[in-house]
Amino acid sequence: MRDTGIVLVLLQIIGSLQGQMLPKEIKKCHFGDSKCIVNSMNSVIKYFPKGIPAIGLKPIDVVDIRNSKFWNDEMVGAFWLKFDLFNQVNYGFENTTITKVSGFDENPTSSLIEIHGRIPSLIHKGDYFSTGRVWIVQMNSTGESLSDFQNFRFVLKLKVIMEYRNNKRYLKIYELTPFVTMDRWVFWLDNFFESNTDLTIAINQVFNLHWVEFWNELEPKNLKIFSGVFLSVFEDIFKKVSYDDMFLPISKEFEVND
Ligand SMILES: *[C@@H]1O[C@H](CO)[C@@H](O)[C@H](O)[C@H]1NC(C)=O
Numbered sequence: 514m515r516d517t518g519i520v521l522v523l524l525q526i527i528g529s530l531q532g533q534m535l536p537k538e539i540k541k542c543h544f545g546d547s548k549c550i551v552n553s554m555n556s557v558i559k560y561f562p563k564g565i566p567a568i569g570l571k572p573i574d575v576v577d578i579r580n581s582k583f584w585n586d587e588m589v590g591a592f593w594l595k596f597d598l599f600n601q602v603n604y605g606f607e608n609t610t611i612t613k614v615s616g617f618d619e620n621p622t623s624s625l626i627e628i629h630g631r632i633p634s635l636i637h638k639g640d641y642f643s644t645g646r647v648w649i650v651q652m653n654s655t656g657e658s659l660s661d662f663q664n665f666r667f668v669l670k671l672k673v674i675m676e677y678r679n680n681k682r683y684l685k686i687y688e689l690t691p692f693v694t695m696d697r698w699v700f701w702l703d704n705f706f707e708s709n710t711d712l713t714i715a716i717n718q719v720f721n722l723h724w725v726e727f728w729n730e731l732e733p734k735n736l737k738i739f740s741g742v743f744l745s746v747f748e749d750i751f752k753k754v755s756y757d758d759m760f761l762p763i764s765k766e767f768e769v770n771d
């Protein structure tokens with residue numbers, strides 16, 4: 514019953530989509546009304562985890578980053594030579610809470626746009642292949658890798674320019690800088706020592722005990738990936754929905770009549 518209701522609501526929403534307008538269910542805000550914008554973003558995340566194709570919102574429950582090279586040829590620690598990840602996918606963006614925004618003013622190019630948020634658990638899964646030297650032994654390993662970034666907090670700083678199409682203003686991001694922190698990075702490589710489970714567990718324990726050092730070493734690479742993921746979330750929306758259509762029209766009473 515509940516599912517049928519949800520489907521009906523969704524059909525109504527899809528039915529009400531007109532061109533590139535925002536669905537009616539997404540509350541529009543006044544320019545600069547940060548509190549309203551935070552609530553509106555959170556309801557989009559909550560009610561549309563599968564995305565809204567008409568406005569360019571991609572699914573956020575499963576974020577596929579297969580096409581980016583993550584940690585390719587990365588030296589991790591003292592003993593790894595090469596580490597490749599492929600078939601990568603992220604889970605957990607659907608549980609994002611936006612906590613603060615700023616800069617969504619009438620003229621957003623005059624200041625930096627900031628988006629602050631929190632994800633209770635950001636899961637990154639991939640298959641890995643590593644080849645290298647552990648002490649004097651040359652070895653190859655392959656298997657599944659799992660990362661869990663716990664209590665993941667991010668700040669995105671966006672620099673934007675305006676583009677004009679059909680007399681409407683569209684945002685274009687020309688720089689997105691992410692800042693991230695977390696309580697813990699849980700990292701697990703399956704099958705690292707193919708014939709020795711105890712050794713695999715031992716090496717994973719070493720990673721997890723020293724996750725801060727591994728994070729520090731990989732942070733520039735990771736931030737590049739995160740910025741790509743976040744960029745892909747926003748870029749299509751900004752391309753499809755004009756900036757003016759995202760907000761309530763400016764009240765006429767403030768305009769000078771002549
Ligand atoms: C997202 O939140 C739901 C509800 O709390 C939870 O069941 C689910 O496991 C969470 N997803 C991830 C990837 O943590």
Ligand SMILES: *[C@@H]1O[C@H](CO)[C@@H](O)[C@H](O)[C@H]1NC(C)=O
Pocket residue numbers: 644651652653
């Ligand atoms: C490990 O893989 C590399 C590249 O695929 C290969 O050249 C090498 O012979 C392999 N070494 C072992 C010990 O399996």
